[in-house]
Amino acid sequence: MSPRTARRIRVIGIWSLGPAVVLATAATYLLGTPASAAPARAGAAKAAPVLATGDSRSVSEPSVPSTVCATVPAQLTISGRTFSSSQESNPPDTSRIQQKLDSCTGSSGTVAVKLVTSGSANAFLSGPLTVHAGEVLLIDSGATLYGSRNPATYQVSGKPTCGTLAGSEGGCKALIQVSGANAGIEGVQNASGHQGTIDGRGDTAILGGSTTWWQLADQAKAQGLNQQNPRLVEADSSNDFTMYHVNLVDSPNFHVVYKGGNGFTAWGVRIKTPANARNTDGIDPSGATNVTIADSFIQDGDDGIAVKGGSAASNMTIRDDYFWGTHGISIGSETNGGVRNILFENDTLNGVDSSGITSSSDNGIRIKSSPSNGGVVTQVSYLNTCLSGMKAPIVLDTRYSGGSGSSIPSFTDIVINGVLAKSSSSSATSVLNGYNSSHPLGVTLENVRLDVSKSTAEYAQVQTYVSSLMPSGTGVTVTGISGSGSVPSCTFPGYPAL
Template identity: 60%
Template sequence: MSRSTRTEHLPAPRTRRRLTAAALAAATAGLTTAALLALNATTASAAPTPAPATGDTRTVSQPSVPTTVCAPLTSGLAMSGRTAGTADETNPPDTARIQAALDKCAQSGSGQVAVKLSAADAGHTAFLTGPLTVHQGEVLLLDSGVTLYGSLNPATYQVSGKPTCGTVATDSGGCKPLITIAGANAGVEAVRSSSGGQGRIDGRGDLDLLGTSTTWWSLATDAKNKGEKQNNPRMIQANSSDNFTLYDIDLVNSPNFHVYYSGNGFTAWGVRIKTPATARNTDGIDPAGATNVTIADSYIQDGDDGIAVKGGSAASKNITVKDSHFYGTHGISIGSETNSGVSNVLFENNTLTGTDSSGNAGGSSNGIRIKSSPANGGTVRQVTYDNTCLTKVKYPLVFDTHYSSGTGSSTPYFTDILVNGVRSTGSVSGATSTFVGLNSTYPLGLTLENVSLDATAYTASYANIGLYNSDITPSGTGVTTSPVSGSGSVPSCSFPAFPGL
């Protein structure tokens, strides 16, 4: 991928409108009276064409790693493959010294310093740790070729008073994240080598937990089979941490979500997430209660949503996801929690492949997806998907207000949604799209512009849909469609392989 430094100025809103009366008259010349009446009735009831989303209100450029190193740390650990000896696995040897450096280097103002992890030599490139907290103004910086391994001892993650970490139970919340971000102007970053190597964080979700024959990922599968909940640690969680940066870092094999962010100002750039499509509940990046977010130039492979913008306890808005590539995920998504609202989200120039780099398909192979239900619904407004390329997916376009048959008193309402430029190829057998609004009072408000799907089967109800150069024209109970004016064309698509790590 290109590493050139560039500043991104977000596009100004484009003007789209319904066909004028004169244009409509010219287009319908020669139609029968009955056909004209039918067309007029459909056109009259269609939703307005949405104003395109503009996304992050910041001007965002490619980050750079900090030049001031507060605390350099050198590896003293020799790993056998991806595991250490029993004593080191029981009490991860680097937790205390990394945390002491982080505690020492916390900033009180707007400054930023690095706690840098480096190799001692070719045989000592690893650090093994339990949970860490990154404070204000700190960047946890990994040198190229260095791996930070997460503990396989569930006791090191235990949250007091909660279910036992590393078990399946009727409740969750028993595990601390591996890395907690607890202050503004912080980061988790790596030095990128001239050959493309990056520092890495490995959650080891595929390896047996200490003293057991059970992995973090098998716990997730067991929880699903039993109808219970897993107690697995997330990899990185930023709690109300403004101006957080992920840069040129590899995140692999997380036991649960890779990145969960709340706050104002989040940049993820050059991030490579690699976890199999078969690893349950391993979301890539989840902005939740987040404002002003840019996710760019990244490669994301995991066993759940590649991106999941959530608006649960707090609203999410002003979000841009661009120039990124997804593999085997459950989609480029919004939801399912939208109680507090989601607005002004721009997805631009992204590709999605329905299988991971090993050829595994995920449990729900989606492309573009907005999902919620009366159990946790709210308003999702002004969302734009520009120039999206899909291949090998089963559900190309999903707009579902009845996700997982959730019930409750909330109102999932998706409106001012624009899909402009999407192509699907190689869709799997039985591929189908979903266009389902809640009811006649809260219909799906959607525009499909420059759409070419190789599988045009669908389910649709309660939707007002504007169409321009689209090879799919949904119909069904409560569904109306109308022509809109537009420009541009269906994108030409290529799908890059996941880069070697």
């Protein structure tokens, strides 16, 4: 970003902000900026923050494999997104697809198992599938893989019964489990921009009852229990995993979880699930390194992105993505393994989904943790972020959900440069909470223009340059700096056709 050009004057003075009293010494005031944006209030000089660089790989747009090892033609059509009772009880395509995936194991290079339409047949109905090393499950444009409604097909041995409520988690396998390096789940995009689809049918009744997967999640919240719902995609320790040009819709639980691997690229992924479908995170890189999520469209009922640090997480780039109705582009709540070098760049968020449903936890930029699972979060940069319809534009919270314990969160070198928020709730409030005076939040706010600038803050060392967000509170110091960049110009497109 090029430095902002402006005339400047030097200002010396004292401001009292309730508990926070700070001295502005030779602060920089940009003439012509809103009064709320300057002058910056200054404390002791701080070291310049370390900017995130993100994924250490050189990442470009993927391509589908040139070699198709096996083709699986569709044999089903569908009406109303359900099949016959016998088909629902015993999903007929599980063994057909898995047999091809198993037979292609060990092929030279990366190969595809391709699901294709056949005449009027365009649907596949399956229980859990395993994608092996060196394989890509490739879904042709116009074809849809539907997840089973029979909870027994997902059951994990020795765990709570899938499709029920329980005090612990882990009763269901994911619809697609990925293991091994150089694997992928991809779609074919046609000239009209339509691409292959995986439908988890979280809005349909669990077989044998009238309760949907999403209603089960709501019941779990009301009763303080855990819903046993399947995720759509889970990749464990799968290095160099790729998701490309695939639609993921209506997952019963998280859409994508990437755990413990080195190298994950998601590009052109379209996730579409309503904002009120509980616990349906978009993409969660967990304890992973070298991740890029780019040019994707994400709508769901929880975090759009949640970088989780239960074990060490590092070197991630989330750029040029669009979000609707989510809980934010987030880090946490697990940070106990440490989170470092995370770059969010050129991302656009709308607090309302494509059907007009407002997110129940309407956040934009978000880092969350607590003493129950806290750790060091450092070198995180949010650059050029566009927000519309937010209740909480910026949330940096070390006391999330009132968690208790001895794992104290520490957020440092957080840079937020370039934010425009419009159409915010009239009560919109940002949160900047460090844990205590020994673990203060360290954040730089540059070129931040919020249409509602209310905030709560404590134990925070804040550096500002052209910011309408000027926090105050116990243990809060605010320092004016000579910054660079500008407030982004923003557009807010509608969700694209699947």
